[in-house]
Amino acid sequence: KIVLGFESSCDETGVALCTTDGRILGQALYSQIAMHKDYGGVVPELASRDHIRRLIPLMDETFAQAGITMKQVDAIAVTTGPGLPGALMAGCAFAYSLAMGLNLPVIPVHHLEGHLLSPLLSANPPAFPFTALLVSGGHTQLMGVEGLGKYTLLGETLDDAAGEAFDKTAKMIGLPYPGGPALSKLAEIGNPERFKLPRPMLHSGDYMFSFSGLKTAVLTTAMKLAGVGQPSETMVISDTDKADLAASFQAAIVETLVKKALAACMHLDHKRLVVAGGVGANKLLREQLVKASGKRGIEVYFPELSLCTDNGAMIAFAGAMQLAKNPALLDARDYGMLTRPRCELATS
Numbered sequence: 352k353i354v355l356g357f358e359s360s361c362d363e364t365g366v367a368l369c370t371t372d373g374r375i376l377g378q379a380l381y382s383q384i385a386m387h388k389d390y391g392g393v394v395p396e397l398a399s400r401d402h403i404r405r406l407i408p409l410m411d412e413t414f415a416q417a418g419i420t421m422k423q424v425d426a427i428a429v430t431t432g433p434g435l436p437g438a439l440m441a442g443c444a445f446a447y448s449l450a451m452g453l454n455l456p457v458i459p460v461h462h463l464e465g466h467l468l469s470p471l472l473s474a475n476p477p478a479f480p481f482t483a484l485l486v487s488g489g490h491t492q493l494m495g496v497e498g499l500g501k502y503t504l505l506g507e508t509l510d511d512a513a514g515e516a517f518d519k520t521a522k523m524i525g526l527p528y529p530g531g532p533a534l535s536k537l538a539e540i541g542n543p544e545r546f547k548l549p550r551p552m553l554h555s556g557d558y559m560f561s562f563s564g565l566k567t568a569v570l571t572t573a574m575k576l577a578g579v580g581q582p583s584e585t586m587v588i589s590d591t592d593k594a595d596l597a598a599s600f601q602a603a604i605v606e607t608l609v610k611k612a613l614a615a616c617m618h619l620d621h622k623r624l625v626v627a628g629g630v631g632a633n634k635l636l637r638e639q640l641v642k643a644s645g646k647r648g649i650e651v652y653f654p655e656l657s658l659c660t661d662n663g664a665m666i667a668f669a670g671a672m673q674l675a676k677n678p679a680l681l682d683a684r685d686y687g688m689l690t691r692p693r694c695e696l697a698t699s
């Protein structure tokens with residue numbers, strides 16, 4: 352069976368075709384990063400409008416790549432949440448209308464399930480069960496994954512998500528949006544030991560995270576370096592200071608993520624640790640996880656770099672896996688479109 356999947360929860364429009372045996376037949380992606388850059392972050396209304404503009408061309412590109420036609424599609428998968436309400440509505444309105452017109456079933460996909468399963472699309476996919484460290488722009492969670500649809504939440508962030516902390520910290524030291532990649536690039540030439548930044552909740556004994564205190568510590572350090580008493584967007588800090596601050600911040604956040612992820616993996620007695628979400632593209636995080644897990648006989652799995660941030664392939668794949676597990680989904684004709692901007696990943 353073939354599933355056509357759509358992703359539009361934030362600032363990426365993604366379309367892909369995936370078979371129920373897990374092969375991606377074609378995929379196309381458009382990132383709105385350039386459009387939002389001038390504003391220093393995603394502007395929801397602009398994002399929604401742009402999804403509408405991109406969906407059809409991306410879908411055409413996907414079919415051309417796969418060399419198949421719409422008639423060969425068996426089901427349509429779409430991200431119904433969580434995400435920006437307008438952005439989700441753009442993708443869902445399109446996917447549901449198309450499904451209705453073609454008399455195809457719709458498989459609603461939870462965006463985080465897409466991220467969570469994305470490492471299964473890599474050349475060396477992990478087997479179940481595994482512990483997942485989900486680190487994206489909006490979420491930081493540790494999850495036990497026993498199988499498809501069997502997810503237990505062990506812990507999450509009490510405030511900022513890891514990606515959000517990267518983005519906000521980057522902004523503070525004058526780096527362009529999205530801050531994660533820019534900050535980690537700058538960190539490569541910085542001294543990670545120059546500033547002693549806090550590792551919040553490192554010894555809390557649970558699997559919760561908190562990054563807002565770390566962010567504030569960066570801000571007060573930056574203010575001290577700039578010699579100002581008030582935070583301002585025009586603080587002047589030398590390039591060396593910026594690089595050292597970036598490196599020190601990255602070291603602090605990575606250390607916390609690595610320690611807690613391994614503790615969770617050992618607690619669940621899993622032999623596999625899977626990383627997913629945009630921050631999973633971070634080089635230091637990858638290196639440190641490999642190093643720390645090797646010592647404990649745990650194997651780490653990552654999604655391909657291009658599948659760390661939002662994409663259509665992970666959504667088509669999650670839909671295809673659901674269909675493979677439950678072929679009865681083919682008979683469903685529920686076109687009561689429901690977007691869920693805020694929703695937990697259902698566990699069972």
Ligand code: ATP
Pocket residue numbers: 360361433434462466486487488489490513514515517518529530531532535628629630631632633634659660661
């Ligand atoms: P969610 O999935 O929680 O709704 P999202 O879809 O916006 O959030 P992703 O697309 O998974 O998040 O990831 C985007 C985040 O990843 C951004 O915060 C970005 O800064 C961060 N990121 C991307 N590359 C890197 C990197 N190399 N190092 C650190 N952070 C990174």
Ligand code: MG
Pocket residue numbers: 361362363488660661
């Ligand atoms: Mg994005």
Ligand code: FE
Pocket residue numbers: 462466487488660661
């Ligand atoms: Fe995402």
